[in-house]
Amino acid sequence: MNSNRILQIAYLLFFSLTTGTLFTTIIPSCSQPPSSQITQTYNIPEEYLIEADNIPSFWINTIPEIEDYIKNHVKKGQINHAGTSAGGRIIQSITYGKKRKEGGTTTFSGSLGVSDIRHYRGADSENLVYMAISAVHGYEVEGIVGMINLLSVLETGKDLKGTAWPELTRMADSVDRIVLIPLVNPDGRARVPLKMEPNRGGAPDAFNIHEYLNTGGNRDGTIIGWPAVKEFIPMDFSKVGFPGGYPNDAGVNIMHDDFFGTVQPETRMLFDIAASEKPDLIINMHTGVPRNNYFMTIHRPFCEPQLQPAFDRLYQTINTRLTTQNLRGSTDIALETDPAGADMKGYNLSTALNLHCGALSVVIESACHGFSGTNLSGAPSLHSPQMLVDAQLIAHQESLRFLLQSGGRAQWLK
Ligand SMILES: [Zn+2]
Structure with missing residues (x-):
């Protein structure tokens, strides 16, 4: 320098x-x-960077807070230097349980050719491996807060609000392996210097500031917005006013990396971990749901067609519990758990991870703490920070339940 x-x-x-x-x-x-x-x-306009009053102590999501939490509170889990971002920032993973042994004799694609995943995974093919990642878009902080609270449950039996999660604890102990990456995109997270926005309510323009911080702003101060933010990958930072939290420091939105070309270091890290751990299920936590049904939403992945029935079962399992806990857009269990309600997304990171290692790879979107929306009847739906954390923990818990009840990929296709 x-x-x-x-x-x-x-x-x-x-x-x-x-x-x-x-x-x-x-x-x-x-x-x-x-x-x-x-x-x-x-x-960035000054008012965009105002922090909420009275931020709860369980709302941990900045880089120093995440690093501090992992360093001082993860004792049972193993802390790993999983990768390094395009901007040179360390990415950590935390793992629990016994890793799958080496021992497959063919590629994942090869195993499909002989219709038996054991030839890819090896002798412990029936082991159950759960992987979860958050903040692929760096400023979608609900997933980070959820993952830190999940670490707290795995370490102590309680989340950081002090609530015990005995079912989650028991199911986490029953799977063979858990792999967690709380912050996949530290470059994007570092770009947004906020811990918690004030909730700006449910007016039509209430989401503008969050959207600016998340997807970025043009030089004239207007929001780049979703899905326009995907028109330029990599994004040229010299041409925008503020790049937002989506891309890494190379300007790339990891959800839409050049998967068959030269991939970003964050994508390489995910591919390498997926190939090494061979997870059954990968849950990828994001923030962004429609304001007229402002509740946690599970996207159907564009993946191997034969995994769609497993996805349906996962969707039903998670949404059953979310609905009974009043964390869906209505209390109608049949409606809320009908897998026909899950829209299939296009080719993205979920597809790439599925085709790389055979995992069912699924994006789950959260409501945002910074603004609100409505339920299916049009009534205002305000999510407290506690509710947002509960929805995250329920999604992890029910994903584990789905894995244990379904027996994982080794059983899905029998
Ligand atoms: Zn996202």
């Missing part, structure tokens, strides 16, 4: 402190070592 660069950073930080309108991140270039850090300045 030369002296001019130091002065530039110092000036910008000073400007930020005195005006509150310029936010500075120091971003290591993806192609250079961290010593050649560059400065990016983003002119």
Whole structure:
């Protein structure tokens, strides 16, 4: 770092402190070592960076908080340096239980050719392996908070609110292996300097600030928005006002990486872990549900057609519990658990992970803490932070229940 660069950073930080309108991140270039850090300045409106009052202590989701929690509270799980982001940031995984042994004799595709997954997975093919990831989009923090609270349950039997989860604890002990990655995209998370937005209510424009922070803003201050944010991958940061939390520091939205080309380090990490762990199920936690049915939503993946019945069963299992806990858009169990209600998404990371290792790979979307929506009758639906965490933990718990009851991939296709 030369002296001019130091002065530039110092000036910008000073400007930020005195005006509150310029936010500075120091971003290591993806192609250079961290010593050649560059400065990016983003002119985010001051009101967008207001924190909520009285943030609950269980709402852990910033990079320092995540690192601190893992370092000081994970004792039973194994902490692993899973990978390094495009921006040079460390990505951690936490694993529980016994890893599948090596021993397959063919590729996943080869095992499909002989209609027997054992030839890919090896002798312990029937072991049950659960993998969950969150914050592939860095500022979709509900999944991170849920994963940290899941770690708390796995370590102590209770979430960080003090609620015991005996069924979740028992089922976690009953599967063979759990692999958790709380923050897949630290570059995107680092770009958004907020821990918790104030809830701005349910007015039509109430979601604008969250959407700006999540999908980014144009130079004129307008929101890039979803799905327009997918028109440019990689995103050229010099052409936008604020890149948002979606991409890594190379500008790539990992959900839509160039999977058959040269992949980003975050994608490579996920592929390598998937190939090594050979999970039965991968749950990929996001934030973003329709405002007229403002509840946790499970997307049907575009994957091997023969896995669709297993997906239906997973969908029914999770939504049954969410509905009985008043965490779906109505109390109609038949409606809420009908798998015909799950829209199939296009080819994305879920597809790539499925075809890479045979896992049923599923995206689950959460409501956002920063604004609200309605239930299916049109009544306002406000999710408290406690409810958001409960929905996350129920999704993990019921995913484990589905795995134990269905017997995993080795049994699904029999
Ligand atoms: Zn997302």
